[in-house]
Amino acid sequence: MTIKDIQDEIIDEFSMFDDWEERYQYMIDLGKDLPLIEEQYKTERNIIKGCQSKVWVHAEMQDNNVVFTADSDAIITKGIIAILIRTFSNQHPKDIIDADTDFIDQIGLKEHLSPTRANGLVSMVKQLKMYAIAYQTQLN
Amino acid sequence: MLNIQDIRKDFPILSREVNGKPLVYFDNAATSQTPQQVIDAITSYYSGYNANIHRGVHTLSQEATDLYEQSRQKIQAHFNAKFSHEIILTSGATDSINLVANGFSSLLKKGDEIIVSALEHHSNIVPWQMLCERTGSVLKVIPMNADGELVMDEFDNLLSKNTKLVFVNHISNALGTINPIEYIIEKAHAVGAAVLIDGAQACPHVKPDVQALDVDFYVASAHKMCGPTGVGMLYGKEAWLNKLPPYQGGGEMIAEVTFEKTTYADLPHKFEAGTPNIAGGIVFGTAIDYMNAIGFDNIAVYEHELLEYATEKLTAIEGLKIYGTSKHKTSVISFNLDHIHPYDVGTILDKLGIAVRTGHHCAQPIMDFYRIPGTVRASFAFYNTKQEIDALVEGVKKAKMMLS
Numbered sequence: 001m002t003i004k005d006i007q008d009e010i011i012d013e014f015s016m017f018d019d020w021e022e023r024y025q026y027m028i029d030l031g032k033d034l035p036l037i038e039e040q041y042k043t044e045r046n047i048i049k050g051c052q053s054k055v056w057v058h059a060e061m062q063d064n065n066v067v068f069t070a071d072s073d074a075i076i077t078k079g080i081i082a083i084l085i086r087t088f089s090n091q092h093p094k095d096i097i098d099a100d101t102d103f104i105d106q107i108g109l110k111e112h113l114s115p116t117r118a119n120g121l122v123s124m125v126k127q128l129k130m131y132a133i134a135y136q137t138q139l140n
Numbered sequence: 141m142l143n144i145q146d147i148r149k150d151f152p153i154l155s156r157e158v159n160g161k162p163l164v165y166f167d168n169a170a171t172s173q174t175p176q177q178v179i180d181a182i183t184s185y186y187s188g189y190n191a192n193i194h195r196g197v198h199t200l201s202q203e204a205t206d207l208y209e210q211s212r213q214k215i216q217a218h219f220n221a222k223f224s225h226e227i228i229l230t231s232g233a234t235d236s237i238n239l240v241a242n243g244f245s246s247l248l249k250k251g252d253e254i255i256v257s258a259l260e261h262h263s264n265i266v267p268w269q270m271l272c273e274r275t276g277s278v279l280k281v282i283p284m285n286a287d288g289e290l291v292m293d294e295f296d297n298l299l300s301k302n303t304k305l306v307f308v309n310h311i312s313n314a315l316g317t318i319n320p321i322e323y324i325i326e327k328a329h330a331v332g333a334a335v336l337i338d339g340a341q342a343c344p345h346v347k348p349d350v351q352a353l354d355v356d357f358y359v360a361s362a363h364k365m366c367g368p369t370g371v372g373m374l375y376g377k378e379a380w381l382n383k384l385p386p387y388q389g390g391g392e393m394i395a396e397v398t399f400e401k402t403t404y405a406d407l408p409h410k411f412e413a414g415t416p417n418i419a420g421g422i423v424f425g426t427a428i429d430y431m432n433a434i435g436f437d438n439i440a441v442y443e444h445e446l447l448e449y450a451t452e453k454l455t456a457i458e459g460l461k462i463y464g465t466s467k468h469k470t471s472v473i474s475f476n477l478d479h480i481h482p483y484d485v486g487t488i489l490d491k492l493g494i495a496v497r498t499g500h501h502c503a504q505p506i507m508d509f510y511r512i513p514g515t516v517r518a519s520f521a522f523y524n525t526k527q528e529i530d531a532l533v534e535g536v537k538k539a540k541m542m543l544s
Contacts, residue, residue, distance in 0.1 A: 053513075
């Protein structure tokens with residue numbers, strides 16, 4: 001599936017919910033289901049420092065695709081990470097570089113990716129793209 | 141008895157909605173809300189008096205100068221300073237602390253000791269660390285206990301003839317603990333050390349008397365006491381302020397300038413370089429008038445009632461732990477739910493229109509002490525109600541349900 005296909009799928013899933021509570025409950029559940037990053041990668045080096053919740057990201061190349069794993073100590077942050085990982089992981093670096101995150105707005109979670117939000121997610125998206133750029137350079 | 145419903149009418153922001161719910165504002169320890177009287181005073185200044193102050197011969201400048209200096213006198217009276225020139229208007233408590241820390245650079249030497257407390261805000265730690273780096277003096281820390289109180293026996297042990305300065309907050313911003321500053325001041329003076337009290341968190345709740353306290357320096361921010369942001373004050377005893385060198389160079393702070401030598405202006409202007417926050421300085425006085433009209437005794441009684449009510453209701457929630465359980469505390473409740481990150485709780489509460497603060501509250505050493513990433517902090521002001529606390533309690537229950 002392309003990144004766009006996955007984003008459309010997520011938009012579709014969220015369209016079933018009527019209010020914020022249902023959306024958040026779903027996101028929290030996604031966070032609980034997030035495959036955890038391996039302990040060895042939860043290092044200081046892999047931390048993306050947001051103001052309040054900690055976020056760890058690890059990336060590696062598999063068959064010319066970037067595979068991301070991540071974790072956070074806050075569950076709502078983890079939910080958003082789960083959504084971002086589902087979108088970006090196992091994709092070609094070039095596609096990750098070109099992708100946008102506008103779909104977050106469409107699923108009613110815009111506030112979490114606002115640059116003023118103190119949760120480190122904006123830095124996380126940047127970091128995912130940085131990994132993609134680095135791997136793309138290796139492929140060239 | 142305060143008529144809270146009438147008081148709430150003074151604060152236009154309290155009638156707005158957030159996320160479709162009536163705003164419940166419990167982030168008062170970060171900044172207080174602004175009454176119409178203060179908002180009107182800002183408008184009135186810019187509509188009728190806006191001019192640069194001091195030295196202008198034209199009428200507007202003189203009127204603005206009068207308003208500014210009258211405000212300084214109000215602040216002097218409020219804190220019971222001996223002279224109005226002992227009140228330095230700054231951009232806020234942080235600026236005031238930096239002014240003093242900077243001034244002491246030239247007075248301290250290697251081996252001198254500075255004592256701070258484990259309950260400090262970063263703004264009352266970092267400037268002193270920087271001062272220690274500049275002067276080779278040593279920073280010592282009064283430890284805290286599990287209730288969030290300073291351990292006074294340890295303080296006694298830290299004091300010596302090398303102690304030159306002691307810096308403690310009057311009330312902890314993260315936990316609400318009221319520190320025994322009278323004792324600290326007396327003991328510090330006994331070894332010849334100067335004392336600075338950070339009153340940023342105290343001034344919304346109490347009316348400090350700097351002469352009765354015999355404190356050397358006391359700092360406050362207007363925006364925590366119903367005033368505007370970007371203005372605050374430093375009280376310093378005249379003798380100390382004369383001893384400290386100027387903080388910043390510029391206009392206003394000079395007596396005479398030649399390229400060979402500049403002589404500095406007298407207090408308070410020596411420390412007020414450049415055009416100050418004139419509107420802010422004037423309106424700081426309006427905010428003080430407003431709070432005195434409500435009355436600090438009334439505020440104390442009512443806020444204590446809110447604190448007791450909220451403590452009882454929140455404690456009843458299973459798995460909720462309150463940090464900072466001193467008998468001497470103001471209307472601040474810092475708490476966590478078992479196994480739930482404060483950020484998550486704050487996010488759910490925000491969806492319900494409830495504004496609390498989450499995180500380390502710029503007091504990481506306290507969080508390290510409790511081994512937690514942060515807390516949820518609800519801080520109450522005299523315009524809050526028990527109904528709003530009920531909304532908080534319901535919100536916390538909902539957050540617990542959703543996040544567990």
